[in-house]
Amino acid sequence: MRTKTITFIVTKNCQLACKYCYLVGKNNSERMSFDIAKKAIDYILNNRSLFDEDAVAFEFIGGEPCLEIELIDQITDYIKKELFRLNHPWFNSYMFGFTTNGINYSSPSVQKYIDKNSTHLSITITIDGTKKKHDLNRVYKSNSRGSYDDVVKNIPLWLKQFPNASTKVTVSSEDIPYIKDSVEHLFQLGIHQVHINCVFENVWKEGDDSLLEEQLIQLADLIIDKEYYKTYDCSFFREDIGKPLDSRHNNNWCGAGRMLSIDASGTYYPCTRFVQYSLRDKQQWVIGNIEDGINLNKLRPFYALDRFSQSPQKCLTCDVASGCAWCQGENYDSAKTNTIYERSTAICKMHKARVRANNYFWRKLYLKLEMDNDSKENYSHLDNSSILLC
């Protein structure tokens, strides 16, 4: 089933100033109005030929989206009403979603929204692991204090309301030493799915790959020895990564261009990473607006993108290429020219370190399963693919 992801950038305000945040242009003045959102929704729902996917996920981001929960409520009410009025094919196939820093999660307004939309809602709270790791980066804008204590108290309520919830953990250079403890900590909080990845930006120092490998091997031992693998999942370990890729594997990794982002002024983008506030060095990539609609020519490069046309030779001949991810927005931002066709390889050594640890994990796990007369087929979550479009 093909799902269209449509993202509303409802605010650029946030209580936090996370050090690894790619949103370099956050501010407290740009806020989407309902009128802008309405025009975008009208355009989307009345142009089925452009939006012909089987299902839709309306995402709300910021900054911190919960700061605009009333606006989100107004927008989603309108969406539901219009889907019904238009007898739209998406009426039975829609989801609302947001990723929040979790600080306001238990507030009455957020809880009221969750209660109203629970059957079509997905919320992810970002909690980076142990207090030490979380507070390294996820700090308040006003006083640089860590936010862990204010987030962790909302986790039980969140898991009660969304039992299959996952969290997204970001790893940068400084927090490599805390990976193992952080993943275990998240498991112990009751979060069964931990999506964790290294940032794509060029932040890695000499020796970071060895540190990462060491941490992941310790994590592998932990997951297997304490049998976490039976009911918990950490996305660092996937059986399909670390293999060579041939010409049949030519698809683009990233979904940029196949999703739609809308900012407070009603401008359309191929992905949030192409909005000016996400870019360090490049001009934003606009594909249209609420008045003129989408300029399909500006989307063509994204649809035409494939692995071959953007990857350097070393990637095309790499023996462990599978599972090596990229972000099209970061590729664009770090490219030598104004192009999305230059793949950043800042993450190369980190991917290779992951592959080595991953190989270790699966060798050890298979040995254990054999000794226990058990089978991987008993744990369906272990078959999760490494290919996850953002």
Next chain:
Amino acid sequence: MLSNLVILLDDRSFSYCCFPTRDNDRRLISLDHLRSGIMFAFKENLSVQVVYPDYTIPIEYEVLLSGIDHTKVTINPGAVQLINWDNCESVSKNSIVIIQTDHLSFFSNYLRIPSILNKCQKCNVFFTDIERFSDVEFKQYQSCLDDLSEQLILLYRDGLTPQLNLVTDLLYLKQMNNCGAGVSNITLAPDGCFYICAAFYHEHLGSVGDLNSGVNILNGHLFSLKHAPICRKCDAFHCRRCVWLNYKTTQEVNTPSHEQCVISHIEREASRRLLSRLNDEGILLFKDRTINPIHYSDPFELIKKI
């Protein structure tokens, strides 16, 4: 690999492709830069093409240029002649004629082309506003090409071999034959810097080197066919694949716009129908050429389905 250096003598040098000629102020290349550019071409073993402005250049420039073999691109009768619809009767015999036109002017004047073809060796028509074609105008363009093909058949019957890029180029080509800017061609502008082509110069899209440091094209591979996902599988070999137009419409030099693809495929289909008619009439100049029918107007449709 670079094989051709295009030298723009002046900011008023004519455009002979999709980029419309601008009414710029005069800015003649310095004699030193011209000399250095020629030396660069010699050292890099490049053919030289010199694009003249609409005025007579100083005698010292003529003297310098007369000493080298080069192709002259000029409005005056010569090997390559730029004409417009108003002066299309003044075609010199056996020249290669270039007509730069917007699409509406083309619709009004296209029936003059057969008389031009009677006199010249080849007629190349370039649209300066491909991106402005509407769906209705695509159909109109198809009809114009069919009309022109009928006229071409009459010329073939008379024993002539008319060449009109829009419909006959593809009959001769068995592989891509595009503009080549940034791959085989590089342009030296009046400021003494190298550019992908004249359009990149006039549109201030950044130089790719100068006469001191040479040519350095960052991400130069993106100008090649191999790194153009839509184009590398396409068989509209005659397409100009204008990288400037690509960049202008899609923001990527390796990605053509919908309009550029559709226009090229309308021309492809016109070529296919012309080939079929010629074969039916026993005019077997292209008997070894095959152009298969297709069911799409834009090769992007094939990629989008993946």
